[in-house]
Amino acid sequence: MPDIVMYTKTVCAYCDRAKALLGRKGVTWTEINLDLHPERREEMIERSEGRRTVPQIFVDGKGLGGSDDIHGLERQGKLDRILGLGGHTVAAPEHHRVLILGSGPAGLTAAIYAARANLKPAVVNGIEPGGQLTITTEVENYPGYPEGVQGPQMMADLNKQAERFGTTYLNGTAVDVELSKRPFVVKLDGGEVVSCDALIVATGASAKWLGIESETRFRNKGVSACATCDGFFFKGKPLAVIGGGDTALEEALYLTNFATRVTLIHRRDQLRASQYMQQRAIKNPKIEFLWDTTVEEVVGTPHDGVTGLKVKNVKTNATSTLAVKGMFVAIGHEPNTQVFKGKLEMNDLGYLVVQPGRTYTSVEGVFAAGDAADHIYRQAVTAAGTGCMAAMDAERWLAEHAG
Numbered sequence: 001m002p003d004i005v006m007y008t009k010t011v012c013a014y015c016d017r018a019k020a021l022l023g024r025k026g027v028t029w030t031e032i033n034l035d036l037h038p039e040r041r042e043e044m045i046e047r048s049e050g051r052r053t054v055p056q057i058f059v060d061g062k063g064l065g066g067s068d069d070i071h072g073l074e075r076q077g078k079l080d081r082i083l084g085l086g087g088h089t090v091a092a093p094e095h096h097r098v099l100i101l102g103s104g105p106a107g108l109t110a111a112i113y114a115a116r117a118n119l120k121p122a123v124v125n126g127i128e129p130g131g132q133l134t135i136t137t138e139v140e141n142y143p144g145y146p147e148g149v150q151g152p153q154m155m156a157d158l159n160k161q162a163e164r165f166g167t168t169y170l171n172g173t174a175v176d177v178e179l180s181k182r183p184f185v186v187k188l189d190g191g192e193v194v195s196c197d198a199l200i201v202a203t204g205a206s207a208k209w210l211g212i213e214s215e216t217r218f219r220n221k222g223v224s225a226c227a228t229c230d231g232f233f234f235k236g237k238p239l240a241v242i243g244g245g246d247t248a249l250e251e252a253l254y255l256t257n258f259a260t261r262v263t264l265i266h267r268r269d270q271l272r273a274s275q276y277m278q279q280r281a282i283k284n285p286k287i288e289f290l291w292d293t294t295v296e297e298v299v300g301t302p303h304d305g306v307t308g309l310k311v312k313n314v315k316t317n318a319t320s321t322l323a324v325k326g327m328f329v330a331i332g333h334e335p336n337t338q339v340f341k342g343k344l345e346m347n348d349l350g351y352l353v354v355q356p357g358r359t360y361t362s363v364e365g366v367f368a369a370g371d372a373a374d375h376i377y378r379q380a381v382t383a384a385g386t387g388c389m390a391a392m393d394a395e396r397w398l399a400e401h402a403g
């Protein structure tokens with residue numbers, strides 16, 4: 001058996017996770033708890049070449065790093081050899097009472113509540129740790145921040161808050177789920193398999209974009225996909241909305257509260273939106289329509305942001321430049337729910353269906369929160385609210401069903 005040493009602290013979710021993996025491998029180790037032996041802290045830092053985080057794991061004197069590092073080695077099929085085990089033993093899935101898919105406001109709020117209920121939740125980060133708010137700058141409408149807050153900062157704070165109560169984080173994205181029997185099993189893209197008694201799906205939704213290079217370049221500098229979030233920043237400015245459905249008209253109407261003029265650019269000569277919405281938009285003197293038109297390029301400078309849109313009439317091929325200070329893309333959202341197709345009930349647009357006013361999905365023990373189950377509000381505060389509900393629903397359900 002190799003000589004395994006692990007430096008830990010008493011309250012340390014990552015240490016628990018590392019110990020769980022080694023435990024499943026059937027190996028034993030010597031634990032040096034730095035809360036009990038603070039005098040050995042410097043020794044750990046020196047042995048690990050300056051690392052100041054626990055756990056730090058050593059096998060026969062060689063440093064492997066922390067929990068994520070040994071999980072990475074396991075995913076690559078290298079851990080068994082390092083531990084002196086013959087071949088690659090398939091460890092039993094890491095089991096959690098509550099597993100949360102997604103680390104946006106919904107997932108992290110669910111984690112805070114589940115962790116405070118002592119359920120030791122694990123959060124699967126997904127491809128975008130922290131969720132959609134990590135790609136924006138100022139968030140001014142989340143309660144409790146009178147001066148506003150940077151999206152990435154807010155998500156880092158939520159992450160720390162959930163971790164403080166014992167949440168662990170798993171890197172990876174769920175690529176397959178087995179929900180027909182319990183415990184539920186979730187397979188991650190790195191090959192790791194995790195199981196759980198209750199599952200909270202908080203995988204969010206992604207705005208669809210036009211897909212032109214200049215759109216990406218000016219994102220957060222005049223290009224947005226959320227009027228409720230960003231309209232306020234364009235007081236007294238001319239704006240454009242792209243799209244022809246109900247959402248586009250809703251965004252356009254909302255933006256008339258701030259803008260001097262809103263030009264709705266649509267690639268066809270009629271709208272897909274409901275008659276009611278069309279009437280409201282047509283009656284609004286601030287809304288103009290640019291039919292049969294597509295956006296070729298977002299024009300601007302790094303200093304001034306967006307200054308205009310180069311547009312093309314698809315019938316005549318004539319191009320022109322429309323002077324606007326912002327472009328709001330409203331061509332739809334795509335819920336990140338593909339992995340649940342055929343496994344959880346969803347509506348025509350792919351949003352998960354939950355019981356009215358609750359977070360129960362069509363499978364008992366699986367709960368959904370945030371944008372993945374909400375095609376109407378799609379805000380951080382509503383996502384956080386339903387994240388809280390999902391954790392409370394899961395806790396009560398576990399108390400009744402899973403002992």
Ligand SMILES: Cc1cc2nc3c(=O)[nH]c(=O)nc-3n(C[C@H](O)[C@H](O)[C@H](O)COP(=O)(O)OP(=O)(O)OC[C@H]3O[C@@H](n4cnc5c(N)ncnc54)[C@H](O)[C@@H]3O)c2cc1C
Pocket residue numbers: 101102103104105106107124125126127128129130131132133135136138139140141142172173174175202203204205206207224225226229230336339369370371372378379380381383
């Ligand atoms: C540019 C921009 C600016 C915005 N500004 C504001 C604002 O100012 N105020 C406001 O209230 N709202 C704003 N929003 C909307 C807000 O960001 C969303 O409503 C909110 O983030 C939704 O939270 P969520 O937790 O449901 O999902 P998301 O934030 O989308 O998080 C989803 C999470 O799920 C993970 N995930 C996805 N698929 C999988 C999978 N298969 N397995 C595991 N994990 C997965 C992702 O990695 C991510 O961590 C903005 C959105 C954008 C795009």
